[in-house]
Amino acid sequence: MDASKVLKKHAFLRIDILTVRLYRSLMADESLGIKVERKNGERFRRALVDLKAFDPGRKICSDGSQIYLPVRELSEKEAEKLRLVADYDVVNFGFVPEEKILTPEDILGFRPSFEIVGDIAMIEDLEEGEAERVASALMSSSNSIKTVIAPISDVEGEYRTRRYRHVAGEERTTTTHKEHGLRYRIDLEGAYFTPRLGTERLRIASLVGPTDVVLDMFAGVGPFSILMAKRCRWVVAMDKNPVAVQYLRENARLNKVENIDILEGDANEIALRYQNAADHVIMNLPHSASLFLPAAIGAAKPGGIVHYYCISPEDDLYRDELLIREAAEKMSAGIEVLCESIVRSYAPHRLNVVIDFRVKKL
Numbered sequence: 001m002d003a004s005k006v007l008k009k010h011a012f013l014r015i016d017i018l019t020v021r022l023y024r025s026l027m028a029d030e031s032l033g034i035k036v037e038r039k040n041g042e043r044f045r046r047a048l049v050d051l052k053a054f055d056p057g058r059k060i061c062s063d064g065s066q067i068y069l070p071v072r073e074l075s076e077k078e079a080e081k082l083r084l085v086a087d088y089d090v091v092n093f094g095f096v097p098e099e100k101i102l103t104p105e106d107i108l109g110f111r112p113s114f115e116i117v118g119d120i121a122m123i124e125d126l127e128e129g130e131a132e133r134v135a136s137a138l139m140s141s142s143n144s145i146k147t148v149i150a151p152i153s154d155v156e157g158e159y160r161t162r163r164y165r166h167v168a169g170e171e172r173t174t175t176t177h178k179e180h181g182l183r184y185r186i187d188l189e190g191a192y193f194t195p196r197l198g199t200e201r202l203r204i205a206s207l208v209g210p211t212d213v214v215l216d217m218f219a220g221v222g223p224f225s226i227l228m229a230k231r232c233r234w235v236v237a238m239d240k241n242p243v244a245v246q247y248l249r250e251n252a253r254l255n256k257v258e259n260i261d262i263l264e265g266d267a268n269e270i271a272l273r274y275q276n277a278a279d280h281v282i283m284n285l286p287h288s289a290s291l292f293l294p295a296a297i298g299a300a301k302p303g304g305i306v307h308y309y310c311i312s313p314e315d316d317l318y319r320d321e322l323l324i325r326e327a328a329e330k331m332s333a334g335i336e337v338l339c340e341s342i343v344r345s346y347a348p349h350r351l352n353v354v355i356d357f358r359v360k361k362l
């Protein structure tokens with residue numbers, strides 16, 4: 001080979017090597033890592049996580065008997081601590097970045113407002129096209145969302161239900177929702193359900209004792225009743241909506257709850273059959289709970305507690321306390337307010353609040 005050909009070949013080789021280096025540095029730029037024996041890998045990873053030194057943005061790598069763990073810069077003290085876990089070397093390594101799962105916000109450029117019930121995402125009723133764009137972003141960022149719907153009505157009527165339009169995915173409003181280790185079959189169009197009361201349900205459950213009887217006057221598909229039944233002696237659950245009652249029965253079976261009476265009908269009538277029977281009365285019908293106060297107070301045992309929910313203006317949150325005192329007085333009973341707090345925001349300047357009160361009977 002003559003000298004010019006050798007030079008040309010050499011030049012190509014150099015370009016090749018540079019290209020490979022550039023490619024490698026683009027795909028996996030070198031960064032700080034720790035090399036440990038494979039058998040100590042998991043123990044070491046946990047120690048790094050505890051020290052908040054592990055870099056979750058890069059992938060762990062291995063070659064035969066060694067593991068490479070991506071880390072940030074370590075202080076001397078941290079390095080010493082890690083020596084107690086196992087022998088290791090600090091290295092520069094071409095870690096591959098972890099693939100970032102795009103969030104809806106990354107895709108859309110804004111954070112969409114939505115709520116998840118089971119495998120259904122409920123988004124706001126946006127303009128045609130925009131709703132579809134939000135739905136597609138939600139579905140591509142989560143495998144567990146199978147359906148996207150948008151409300152086309154407010155929560156309305158005696159049964160507090162809502163109508164939805166199908167936006168994307170499977171065309172249905174039924175799903176199975178998990179809350180506090182329990183499962184609920186739900187039809188979002190057929191009966192009321194919101195996951196936004198999950199924390200409140202847990203608060204009530206923490207107040208209920210193993211010998212208690214609980215009366216749930218507006219039980220819906222059962223998220224209060226079934227959780228309480230797991231902790232108390234007996235639950236009496238009622239609802240006027242036949243669809244809610246059908247799901248309530250199904251949910252009791254699904255969660256193996258047998259210490260429950262499920263009744264379909266008007267709480268004002270049913271509660272009359274349970275005079276002085278309940279340690280706790282749950283009144284989750286915030287728009288018209290005051291109309292059921294005599295029935296609730298009547299059903300509470302002397303010393304029993306009523307959990308009363310209502311919607312209030314932000315400048316007079318607990319105004320219903322007056323209605324409660326008046327209703328008790330008419331029944332020659334007294335009340336002691338135990339707790340007043342905000343449960344969630346409801347609408348501009350309006351909040352969903354709870355008033356827990358003890359019923360004192362002569």
Ligand SMILES: C[S@@+](CC[C@H](N)C(=O)[O-])C[C@H]1O[C@@H](n2cnc3c(N)ncnc32)[C@H](O)[C@@H]1O
Nearest residue numbers: 158159192193218219220239240241266267284
């Ligand atoms: C706001 S929802 C609450 C449901 C349930 N507690 C929950 O947290 O999902 C109120 C429920 O009260 C029921 N309801 C309305 N009026 C009623 C009445 N007069 N007697 C019994 N239930 C009634 C509705 O059908 C609805 O299921």
